[in-house]
Amino acid sequence: MLTVTRASTVAVAYDCLFPFTTGGGERQYRAMAEVLGDLGLDVDYLTAVQWDGATPVEDGFRVLPIAPRLSLYDARGVRRIPAALRYASSLFRFLARHRRRYAAVIVSGLPIFNVFAARLALLGSGTRLVVDYLEVWHRRQWVEYAGAVTGTLAWVLQRAAIAVTPLATCHSQLSATRLRREGLRRPPVVSPGLIDGAVEVAAPGPATDPPYVLYAGRHIPDKRVEVLPAAVAAAREHIPDLRLVILGTGPSSDLIRAEVRRVGGESWTDFPGFVPDGELDRLLHGAVALANPSRREGYGLVVVEANAHGTPVVLVADEGNAATELIDDGVNGVVSPTTRPADLARAIRDVVDGGDDLRRTARAWYDTAVGTRTIRRTVEGILSALPLPTPAPVKTKEDSP
Numbered sequence: 001m002l003t004v005t006r007a008s009t010v011a012v013a014y015d016c017l018f019p020f021t022t023g024g025g026e027r028q029y030r031a032m033a034e035v036l037g038d039l040g041l042d043v044d045y046l047t048a049v050q051w052d053g054a055t056p057v058e059d060g061f062r063v064l065p066i067a068p069r070l071s072l073y074d075a076r077g078v079r080r081i082p083a084a085l086r087y088a089s090s091l092f093r094f095l096a097r098h099r100r101r102y103a104a105v106i107v108s109g110l111p112i113f114n115v116f117a118a119r120l121a122l123l124g125s126g127t128r129l130v131v132d133y134l135e136v137w138h139r140r141q142w143v144e145y146a147g148a149v150t151g152t153l154a155w156v157l158q159r160a161a162i163a164v165t166p167l168a169t170c171h172s173q174l175s176a177t178r179l180r181r182e183g184l185r186r187p188p189v190v191s192p193g194l195i196d197g198a199v200e201v202a203a204p205g206p207a208t209d210p211p212y213v214l215y216a217g218r219h220i221p222d223k224r225v226e227v228l229p230a231a232v233a234a235a236r237e238h239i240p241d242l243r244l245v246i247l248g249t250g251p252s253s254d255l256i257r258a259e260v261r262r263v264g265g266e267s268w269t270d271f272p273g274f275v276p277d278g279e280l281d282r283l284l285h286g287a288v289a290l291a292n293p294s295r296r297e298g299y300g301l302v303v304v305e306a307n308a309h310g311t312p313v314v315l316v317a318d319e320g321n322a323a324t325e326l327i328d329d330g331v332n333g334v335v336s337p338t339t340r341p342a343d344l345a346r347a348i349r350d351v352v353d354g355g356d357d358l359r360r361t362a363r364a365w366y367d368t369a370v371g372t373r374t375i376r377r378t379v380e381g382i383l384s385a386l387p388l389p390t391p392a393p394v395k396t397k398e399d400s401p
Contacts, residue, residue: 010042011102032379044062189381192374208288226256
């Protein structure tokens with residue numbers, strides 16, 4: 001058994017924990033904690049309470065609830081400042097009390113208050129701080145997201161946080177470029193990917209008949225889910241039996257349903273809500289395309305997940321959408337130039353016309369990526385950049401036969 005010492009003890013700090021809350025960040029940081037544990041490190045996951053009853057016990061890391069249950073989002077799906085401040089203050093107090101416990105702390109750069117809390121608490125402790133930036137926004141994006149006053153303040157704080165970041169990691173060339181433009185003093189560690197290499201997915205087959213376009217995720221303004229009903233309606237002029245399946249819920253749900261009614265799509269649109277993992281896999285495997293018209297993505301794990309099933313992806317070009325970096329046009333998906341119904345419908349038709357050949361090349365893209373774009377490679381890159389003494393690793397999921 002590994003002897004627990006400071007040199008082999010690290011922390012991952014994020015206010016959410018998958019599967020108690022769902023999303024790309026939640027899944028990423030949990031996977032990081034699991035891989036760090038697989039590599040032989042002793043790992044604490046510093047989070048807020050999101051469960052009922054006793055603190056969950058995990059195999060590869062310890063869950064340490066350092067903050068109470070928080071109401072993270074307002075009615076518009078925007079992060080609530082009081083909740084962000086509450087977690088950041090809890091993080092500061094915990095790290096200040098345990099400032100010499102860890103060799104390194106990996107903290108999410110969103111919400112931005114986390115950076116200041118961890119940086120201040122660890123000053124002079126010898127603990128290495130890594131700030132992981134899921135996304136980096138310019139000023140206009142912040143204003144659009146949170147309003148003129150709050151958005152401008154958030155942008156100023158982001159610049160200040162970036163300036164005091166000793167080691168930054170990110171997950172796209174878009175974020176890397178923005179970090180440097182916003183004042184990062186040394187090049188960031190750009191991860192090769194965020195794939196869980198342990199995922200087992202059946203070989204791709206033909207899309208379900210009748211075909212359906214799938215959306216999976218939260219319903220918030222930045223995801224722009226409301227553009228899909230008109231796009232599918234336009235695509236149905238050439239593919240009469242095409243359907244639309246919209247998973248998830250959120251602040252934009254009423255607007256999405258109104259758009260379905262406006263285009264007369266009640267008979268060919270389904271709203272299952274959030275579904276269990278097994279049902280999600282079934283829907284991903286049978287979809288003719290997964291459509292994600294989001295204006296911003298820090299990485300785009302949804303592309304990888306869909307391609308694992310042989311399902312091509314339809315994205316929309318946008319300056320904040322790093323997911324488009326994962327698309328080889330005509331190989332694993334198509335990028336629409338805009339959210340206009342005609343453009344999105346054309347992208348959907350291109351995917352449908354690609355048929356089984358496109359599904360095979362989408363899966364082939366995944367089979368190549370799963371060897372090079374994994375969470376483990378990302379974590380190994382972070383550890384190399386610190387650097388930390390590497391304990392004797394234990395057997396990992398990726399090492400299993």
